[in-house]
Amino acid sequence: MCSCGRERGSVMTMKLYSWDLSPYSARVRMQVYAKGLTDIAIEQPPTYGTPKFYKDHPIGRIPLLEIDGEAIPESAVIAEYLEEIYPEPSLLGATPRENAHIRTLARIGDIYLMNNTFMLAVQTRVLAAQTPVITGNEGIVALLGGELASNTKALDRMIGRDGFACLGRVTLADCALVPALFFLENVLPGTGLADPIAANANVAAYWAAIQTDEYAARTLVELHRGLEERRELIRSGAIEKIRAARDAAREAAEQT
Numbered sequence: 420m421c422s423c424g425r426e427r428g429s430v431m432t433m434k435l436y437s438w439d440l441s442p443y444s445a446r447v448r449m450q451v452y453a454k455g456l457t458d459i460a461i462e463q464p465p466t467y468g469t470p471k472f473y474k475d476h477p478i479g480r481i482p483l484l485e486i487d488g489e490a491i492p493e494s495a496v497i498a499e500y501l502e503e504i505y506p507e508p509s510l511l512g513a514t515p516r517e518n519a520h521i522r523t524l525a526r527i528g529d530i531y532l533m534n535n536t537f538m539l540a541v542q543t544r545v546l547a548a549q550t551p552v553i554t555g556n557e558g559i560v561a562l563l564g565g566e567l568a569s570n571t572k573a574l575d576r577m578i579g580r581d582g583f584a585c586l587g588r589v590t591l592a593d594c595a596l597v598p599a600l601f602f603l604e605n606v607l608p609g610t611g612l613a614d615p616i617a618a619n620a621n622v623a624a625y626w627a628a629i630q631t632d633e634y635a636a637r638t639l640v641e642l643h644r645g646l647e648e649r650r651e652l653i654r655s656g657a658i659e660k661i662r663a664a665r666d667a668a669r670e671a672a673e674q675t
């Protein structure tokens with residue numbers, strides 16, 4: 420299989436800026452692995468946490484797909500771009516209706532699950548502090564927990580019953596759902612909320628089965644490694660310094 424990315428006939432040099440624990444980056448990494456793309460270098464963003472990063476990238480987040488020196492942000496946009504320039508093997512469907520279903524499931528992973536879990540992690544500082552933090556925002560925590568419980572229930576009614584999100588094979592839907600469910604399973608217990616996967620039999624069965632897929636398994640190894648590294652940074656206290664430097668860099672960039 421040729422995995423040379425081409426746009427308007429010219430070969431491009433591409434880098435995916437990512438780190439292990441980033442669920443949005445993991446979504447694109449799983450896609451890269453499932454498509455067998457070998458010409459995209461996967462690296463940590465070298466300027467992350469500096470004012471230059473925030474000047475160059477106004478959204479200030481990863482993943483970023485750098486193409487010949489210019490970066491595309493947003494995991495869903497990157498995923499669709501990669502499908503356009505590397506149509507084979509396709510992680511989309513064979514018809515517009517199939518594509519609509521794949522994209523709906525991917526949006527449940529991204530917007531309905533990952534975004535809320537991320538907000539919950541920020542509110543409770545579960546990925547940033549040694550001990551649970553009383554935030555004073557318990558209403559927000561309960562609201563996000565409620566959203567996650569009902570969104571997982573919705574997913575339960577829509578998820579494939581054969582080990583994949585849909586179509587009996589890996590699609591962009593699995594790429595978004597695997598990191599989303601990893602975060603649900605690993606972030607929620609630390610916030611004092613119940614993991615909603617266990618309460619939804621179809622989601623639980625999907626989650627058990629998809630972990631045996633080789634591309635999901637590879638992505639999950641990276642996510643677990645990232646979580647262990649994060650826990651070590653929390654234990655050593657280094658995370659506080661990293662976050663303070665990042666916030667100062669973002670502020671400096673916003674003022675210029």
Ligand SMILES: N[C@@H](CCC(=O)N[C@@H](CS)C(=O)NCC(=O)O)C(=O)O
Nearest residue numbers: 441442443479480481482493494495
């Ligand atoms: N909507 C974005 C979300 C990306 C995002 O939140 N990335 C996180 C890591 S998973 C990030 O870069 N956080 C760094 C920060 O906020 O400084 C996407 O889909 O790519």
